[in-house]
Amino acid sequence: MSTIVRDYSIPANDFTIAGEASSSVRKLLSQLGVSPDVVKRTSIAMYEAEINAVIHGNGGKAHVEIDESKIYICISDEGPGIADLDLAMQEGYSTAPDSIREMGFGAGMGLSNIKKNSDILYIETEINKGTKVNITVFFSK
Amino acid sequence: MTVKEMAHKLGYKIINNTDPVAEKLDAKVTGVYACDLLSHAMAKVNEGDVWITVHTNLNVIAVASLTNCACVMIPENIDIESQSIERANDKGVVLLSSSKSAAHICLEILSALKDMK
Numbered sequence: 001m002s003t004i005v006r007d008y009s010i011p012a013n014d015f016t017i018a019g020e021a022s023s024s025v026r027k028l029l030s031q032l033g034v035s036p037d038v039v040k041r042t043s044i045a046m047y048e049a050e051i052n053a054v055i056h057g058n059g060g061k062a063h064v065e066i067d068e069s070k071i072y073i074c075i076s077d078e079g080p081g082i083a084d085l086d087l088a089m090q091e092g093y094s095t096a097p098d099s100i101r102e103m104g105f106g107a108g109m110g111l112s113n114i115k116k117n118s119d120i121l122y123i124e125t126e127i128n129k130g131t132k133v134n135i136t137v138f139f140s141k
Numbered sequence: 142m143t144v145k146e147m148a149h150k151l152g153y154k155i156i157n158n159t160d161p162v163a164e165k166l167d168a169k170v171t172g173v174y175a176c177d178l179l180s181h182a183m184a185k186v187n188e189g190d191v192w193i194t195v196h197t198n199l200n201v202i203a204v205a206s207l208t209n210c211a212c213v214m215i216p217e218n219i220d221i222e223s224q225s226i227e228r229a230n231d232k233g234v235v236l237l238s239s240s241k242s243a244a245h246i247c248l249e250i251l252s253a254l255k256d257m258k
Contacts, residue, residue: 016224019203023232026207036188036209043207044183051200104196109180116184 004028004066010050010075012059015103021062022046029071034139041117042071042137048110049075049133055100056080057131070119070138078130085125089115142257143167144212144235147191151249153214156221156236157229165235168211173250175243179204186210191250193243197221202228212236216243 006028008021026043030036046062053060057077065072082088088095089111096106115121120136145166148155158166171189176182179200186192186208193214194201202225205213212235215221221236229236239246 015199019200023203023206040207040209047183047203047207048180103198103200104177104179104182104194105200107178107180109178109184113180113184 001068006064008062010053010060010062013054015054018051018054019047022050025064032066038137038139045114045117045135045137046073046075048113049073049135051105052110052133053077055096055105070136073135074132076130076132081127081129081131082125083127085123142170142253144170147250147253148237150253154238156238157226159230161233162230162235165212165233170211170250170254173247175247183208193246195219197225199225199228201225202232202234205234206232214239214246216241216246
């Protein structure tokens with residue numbers, strides 16, 4: 001199988017289409033016959049990263065590469081960056097405003113959910129430059 | 142017990158039943174989970190669960206679709222945003238509604254599941 005590449009745009013502060021990239025990848029993985037457990041883990045990790053880009057990163061991009069053994073996802077934004085990544089990784093820590101919390105987000109579980117559901121997570125972030133969340137999920141361990 | 146059987150038995154209102162939602166009414170209900178934090182729900186809701194939440198925004202439909210839950214239950218007759226109903230139709234997510242509280246609905250569904258055993 002040759003590598004399948006997909007690129008998506010993630011709009012800023014627009015919840016009407018937030019999650020469409022992860023929904024599309026979920027459908028693609030199911031069509032490729034990837035196991036439901038892997039599809040679920042990948043979709044959750046990608047959706048959380050996508051929502052983070054919508055809420056915190058002024059939108060951004062999703063780049064996806066799928067080969068026979070894994071899926072690699074890079075969610076990048078040019079937002080404010082994460083000031084203290086160790087703190088941000090702690091469950092329960094959130095900088096989301098009240099308007100976001102009222103929608104059911106902002107519980108400070110996004111990054112830890114991504115970590116739990118991915119096999120490799122690598123986050124690059126720089127203040128006032130942006131953040132790249134690199135997620136890899138293997139199809140079989 | 143399917144979603145449709147549960148709705149009839151316990152008097153829950155089925156909000157949407159057009160294709161492709163109609164076939165999801167035959168999905169098996171195996172559990173119930175009540176939570177309004179979307180990330181928490183995403184991590185904990187299992188396939189076959191009735192997910193109870195007071196939120197009715199579009200993100201609920203995305204989380205329901207990702208978790209492949211049996212259906213979403215909106216308690217206490219809370220109004221459901223029309224754009225969410227449209228999105229639920231597109232994504233094949235069944236929305237149910239009840240006048241009862243989340244706690245009461247949990248009790249009813251768990252009792253019904255216990256009776257089936």
